[in-house]
Amino acid sequence: MENIYLGRQPILDRDGNLNAYEVLYSQREKADSYAHNDFRSAMVISTILNKLGTNEILGERRAFVKIGEKFLLNDIVFTIPEQFFIFSLLEDVPMSERVVERLQQLRAKGFILALDEIMLDADTMQKYKEVWSELSYVKVNMHAPFINTHETKEIIEQIKAKGIVVVGTKIEDEEKHEFARNLGCGLFQGYFFAEPKIFESKQYDPTQANILRLYRLLMEDTNIDEITAEFEKNHAITLQLLRYINSGIFHFQKKIASIHHVLVLMGRTPLAQWLMFMIYAKAVAKGGEVSPLVLMVENRTELMCLILKKLKPDAGSNMLGQAYFVGVLSLLDTIFGRKIEDILEEMHVDDMVKDALLYEKGLLGEIYVLVKDIEQFHTDKVALFEKKYNLQGAILDDLVLESMKQVTLFEDATKL
Numbered sequence: 001m002e003n004i005y006l007g008r009q010p011i012l013d014r015d016g017n018l019n020a021y022e023v024l025y026s027q028r029e030k031a032d033s034y035a036h037n038d039f040r041s042a043m044v045i046s047t048i049l050n051k052l053g054t055n056e057i058l059g060e061r062r063a064f065v066k067i068g069e070k071f072l073l074n075d076i077v078f079t080i081p082e083q084f085f086i087f088s089l090l091e092d093v094p095m096s097e098r099v100v101e102r103l104q105q106l107r108a109k110g111f112i113l114a115l116d117e118i119m120l121d122a123d124t125m126q127k128y129k130e131v132w133s134e135l136s137y138v139k140v141n142m143h144a145p146f147i148n149t150h151e152t153k154e155i156i157e158q159i160k161a162k163g164i165v166v167v168g169t170k171i172e173d174e175e176k177h178e179f180a181r182n183l184g185c186g187l188f189q190g191y192f193f194a195e196p197k198i199f200e201s202k203q204y205d206p207t208q209a210n211i212l213r214l215y216r217l218l219m220e221d222t223n224i225d226e227i228t229a230e231f232e233k234n235h236a237i238t239l240q241l242l243r244y245i246n247s248g249i250f251h252f253q254k255k256i257a258s259i260h261h262v263l264v265l266m267g268r269t270p271l272a273q274w275l276m277f278m279i280y281a282k283a284v285a286k287g288g289e290v291s292p293l294v295l296m297v298e299n300r301t302e303l304m305c306l307i308l309k310k311l312k313p314d315a316g317s318n319m320l321g322q323a324y325f326v327g328v329l330s331l332l333d334t335i336f337g338r339k340i341e342d343i344l345e346e347m348h349v350d351d352m353v354k355d356a357l358l359y360e361k362g363l364l365g366e367i368y369v370l371v372k373d374i375e376q377f378h379t380d381k382v383a384l385f386e387k388k389y390n391l392q393g394a395i396l397d398d399l400v401l402e403s404m405k406q407v408t409l410f411e412d413a414t415k416l
Contacts, residue, residue: 005024005025005026005374005377005379005382005396005397005400006023006024006025006044006397006400006401007023007024007025007026007374007375007377007400008021008022008023008024008057008063008404009021009022009024009189009190009191009375009377010189010191010292010295010296011064011167011187011188011189012187012188012189012292013186013187013188014181014186014187014188016291016292017291017292018061018291018292018295019061019187020061020062020063020064020086020187021057021058021061021062021063021064022063022064022065022088022189023044023048023057023063023064023065024044024377025043025044026377026379041065041066041067041068041071042071044063044065045065045080045085048063048084049080049081049084054081054084055408056404056405056408056409057401057404057405057408058084058408059408059411062083062084062085062086062112063084063085063086064085064086064088064114064116064137064139065085065086065087065088066088066090066116067087067088067089067090068090068092068093069090069092069093069094069099072087072089072093072099072102072103073098073099073102077102077106078106078109082106082109082110082111082112083110085111085112086112086113086114086136086137087106087111087112087113087114088114088115088116088137088139089103089113089114089115089116090116091115091116091117091118091119095127095128095130095131100130100131103131103134104131104134106134107134112136112137113131113134113135113136113137114135114136114137114138114139114167115128115135115137115138115139116139117139117140117141117144117169118138118139118140119144119146120140120146120147120151120152120155120156121146121151121155122151124155125155125158132159132162132164133162135162135164136164136165137164137165137166137167137187138159138164138165138166138167139166139167139168139169139189140156140166140167140168140169140185141169141170142168142169142170142171142176142179142180143170143176147183152183153183153184156183156184156185157184160184160186165186165187166183166184166185166186166187167185167186167187167188167189168180168183168185168187168188168189169189169190170189170190171188171189171190172190172191176190191296191375191376210234210237211237211275211278212346213230214227214230214231214234214237214275215272215275215276216346217230218268218269218271218272218275219268219269219272224260224263224264225260227259227263228259228260228263231259232259237275237278238259240278241259241262241271241274269321273324273325273328276325276328276329277294277297277298277328293331293334293335295407295410295411296331296375297327297328297330297331298406298407298410299375299403299404299407300327300328300330300331300371301323301324301327301328302327302402302403302406302407303327303371303374303399303400303403304323304324304326304327304364304367304368304371305320305323305324305327306399306402306403307367307370307371307396307399308320308323308363308364308367310391310395310399311363311367311389312363322350322352322353322356322364323364323367325349325353326353326356326357326364326367326368327368327371329343329344329349329353329357330357330368340357340358341358344357344358352364356368366385369381370382370385373385374400382396
């Protein structure tokens with residue numbers, strides 16, 4: 001089938017930790033109708049259960065899945081494993097006697113239920129009066145016209161008093177994130193951390209500066225003894241690197257005991273890539289959890305390389321390395337709170353990478369734009385890219401699914 005897109009958006013808690021996902025599905029040719037909504041629900045669940053598996057797509061988390069009336073009332077819903085999904089009821093589902101009874105049945109069987117982006121007013125509170133006790137979550141669109149009214153906060157407090165968690169959606173910048181927090185939302189959906197708040201100060205964590213200096217030495221033609229000496233001045237970084245190398249991820253015949261040995265066996269580029277992830281991990285690590293920002297960077301690097309290899313099967317290691325660095329450098333402004341142009345100016349980055357990041361030029365720039373469109377589920381723009389490069393059928397969808405799988409595996413490995 002053509003123009004089928006599956007997306008996975010993170011849902012974060014108030015501490016910025018990944019709590020759940022919403023898995024989205026779109027097929028552009030179909031009309032947006034009840035039947036389409038139910039079709040999408042079935043496709044999302046089927047893809048997760050049958051195409052890749054829950055471990056690869058979700059890891060240890062659940063997925064919010066939008067469901068309509070027909071899907072809800074079909075007895076096939078009882079055959080779905082309840083431990084993987086949160087059924088998010090669309091706003092246009094009427095609270096008929098059959099629907100209320102079905103929600104009660106599902107809750108009794110252990111299913112977790114939510115309302116999807118409802119209005120917040122007195123009529124809504126009345127509409128759902130018979131099912132509030134069956135619900136665990138209510139999703140609210142932070143861009144909805146009603147959201148700035150005084151009544152909104154009062155209704156959110158009423159909902160929270162029933163033991164229901166309010167999820168703020170469509171949060172794409174820090175301003176909306178803070179607004180949703182003040183309203184009382186407990187969870188947040190959207191890539192708000194991808195839009196950095198740029199501060200006037202040019203100062204940042206000195207450890208990050210040390211990592212950047214090590215990165216530059218690795219990417220320049222610097223003598224190995226000089227690089228070794230610089231690592232040995234940064235004890236914390238060196239200890240983490242040795243722990244990483246000896247963790248079992250690599251299969252060297254002997255345990256590594258020195259930075260000189262690491263450089264010889266591991267190579268400069270993989271080590272530089274590891275340093276980039278160190279920057280993200282240090283900036284956002286919270287209590288041993290893998291940050292959504294780190295997972296977002298991993299997803300970008302995976303997709304950049306997968307898409308490049310599909311478009312240019314003969315792409316060499318140099319171009320693949322450039323694609324990787326476009327992904328991994330793309331969120332440094334978020335970490336440093338500085339303009340990406342200023343950061344790249346301090347780093348030894350070649351023109352192809354710089355043009356892709358700053359000006360979205362060249363093939364890498366096109367792929368970078370595509371990756372961001374996939375993140376935001378801009379399916380019309382994705383379809384234009386597919387048409388331009390003749391990516392027929394589910395080619396791109398398969399690459400997105402593969403990147404999801406790799407990100408989940410990366411998260412599991414990082415927790416070890």
